[in-house]
Amino acid sequence: MKLRLIYPDLPFWRAETSRLALFIGGIEFEDVRPSREEIPKMRTDGTFPFGQFPVLQVDGKTIAQTGAIARFCGKLSGLYPSDDNYAAAKVDEVIDLCTDITIQMRPSIRETDPKLRTEMRKELSETILPRWLGFLEKLLEDNRDTGFFVGSSISVADLAVWRLCAWISGGIIDGISTNLLEGFPLLSVHQREISNLPKVMEWVKKTHK
Ligand SMILES: N[C@@H](CCC(=O)N[C@@H](CS)C(=O)NCC(=O)O)C(=O)O
Known part of the structure; x- marks a missing residue:
């Protein structure tokens, strides 16, 4: 193929x-x-x-x-459940959540008035994103023993959240706090653990500038 x-x-x-x-x-x-x-x-x-x-x-x-x-x-x-419809739907749920969070960011990214954009980013940092990140934290809490979003192994859900959070809190978007994940201990650990996976490190070294 x-x-x-x-x-x-x-x-x-x-x-x-x-x-x-x-x-x-x-x-x-x-x-x-x-x-x-x-x-x-x-x-x-x-x-x-x-x-x-x-x-x-x-x-x-x-x-x-x-x-x-x-x-x-x-x-x-092999990073999507093949024989568990519930687990597959939970992976879909996380990916859709990543889409919803991305959509929250869109108006401020498209805003051309700097003053309005700053106000929008402040609201994102202080109110909107913490609310949505809280939903991700709760999913990790519900699946607590594993450290992954779904089941007991890594899936595309983990990869999606890992990159989404790196974007949101990585200092790439002006006015969005880089401390955003601090209030979310499980999400912070998840972020670190995925970053430290050997294959992920290899990919980052190979492709990220
Ligand atoms: N519904 C699409 C949305 C994709 C999307 O918004 N992609 C952005 C880039 S990240 C894009 O194509 N932007 C240019 C445009 O919308 O004209 C999906 O889920 O893939």
Whole structure:
């Protein structure tokens, strides 16, 4: 099976979850990272069927949508439950939660008025994100003995949250506190543990700039 995963050269969770899953699973894929100049053409030549990315091409056929791609790559890599429908739904739940959190960020990222943007980021830091991160913390608490989001081993849910939290609290977005995870002990430990996995460290060393 020939796989081409298409997303700009950024370790954003929407693509990085699937890239990393394939890497961990030892599944060969072409890691296509179009430049800013190449993207407009891809919007019109059918590469991005909904005008958005990531996109995964499987033997020339296209899968769009972050969650669909993550599930597909998770299944190929052994990082998505294959015989437990409840566990599979719980993984989906976490990925959808990552999407919801990303959507919370969008208005301030698109805001062009600096004063309004600062106010929005303050509200995100102080109120909105702590509420949503609390939901993730609660999921870890419910699955406490394992340190993973679902079941007793790593899944694409863990990879998605790991990259999402690195983005939110990594000092990448002006005005969003880098101490955001401090109030969430299980999420903080989860973040560290995933970062320290040998395959994750190898991938980060290889691809993150
Ligand atoms: N529903 C899509 C949303 C993907 C999305 O918003 N991608 C962003 C990049 S992270 C994008 O394509 N932005 C450009 C645009 O919307 O025109 C998914 O789940 O993959």
